[in-house]
Amino acid sequence: MxxxxxxxxxxxxxxxxxxxxxxxxxxxxxxxxxxxxxxxxxxxxxxxxxxxxxxxxxxxGRESELRQADTPDPEVPARVPPAGREFDETVRGWDYRTPVLGDSARQRVKTRLRTAAVEAVMRERNCGRSRARQLVRRGEWTDDAEAASFLGGPKRSTLATAVAALRRRQTPAEFRARRTAEAVYAVDGGTDR
Known part of the structure; x- marks a missing residue:
């Protein structure tokens, strides 16, 4: 005192x-x-x-002797990129669109989409990983024929795919990857855009 x-x-x-x-x-x-x-x-x-x-x-009790606590700065929400941004940037990139030089980039995207499709099928159909892989490989995981053929095997783009991609100002590879991503989203409980 x-x-x-x-x-x-x-x-x-x-x-x-x-x-x-x-x-x-x-x-x-x-x-x-x-x-x-x-x-x-x-x-x-x-x-x-x-x-x-x-x-x-x-x-x-003068004011000069008082010590007041300062309030901290308010928290601001953390900025995160929107979902799918990395996918969009990869598919729009020149290394993905280049026919011969973009094979490795296209293969990476295809592998990621295949993994996402297998996981979505596992959740939607309540089956094991091997059964889901089999459904994806056979193209029986979605009603979208373009997405099913993209992940089902080495089948290349058809003339109809090339025309549909041209209408959207996309390359056939970009068009097929985007259609597959939309199909995976729909199977996983989302709605078509």
Whole structure:
């Protein structure tokens, strides 16, 4: 505790003790009240003493001595890329679209789509991994013939696929990959866009 607070606390206790013990024995209160001019003057004097005693307490609680906690900055949501962004960037990339040079990129996308299709079939049909792989390999996992043939085997694009891709301003490989991704999404519980 602060020394000043301790001193004023002891002074107050001392005054209380003196007032309690001397209540009529040492100081004749009735004659003191009549000499002072009435009860009002005595109450005013005691109020003045109380006010003087409270000044140091008020002064010690100045604003400069207060320490307030600062609130932290509000949290902001973490920025994450939208779902499918990496797929879109890969399929739009020049290395995927190039006929001969893009074979490895196309194979990576095809492998990822095949894995996603197997997992979606496992969830949708409640079957094991080997059964789901077999369904994907045979093309029996979706009603979309383009997606089924893309993951089912090494079959290349047909003329109808090339025309459909041209209408969408895509290469046949990009068109087939996007159709397969949409079919996987539909099998996994999504809706067609």
């Amino acid at each position: 602060n020394r000043r607070k301790m001193l004023f606390g002891l002074l107050g206790l001392g005054c209380l003790a003196v007032g309690t013990v001397a209540r009529g024995t040492v100081l004749p209160m009735a004659s003191l009240v009549s000499e002072a001019g009435g009860d009002y003057v005595l109450v005013a004097a005691l109020s003045g003493v109380a006010l003087l005693a409270s000044l140091p307490v008020i002064a010690s």
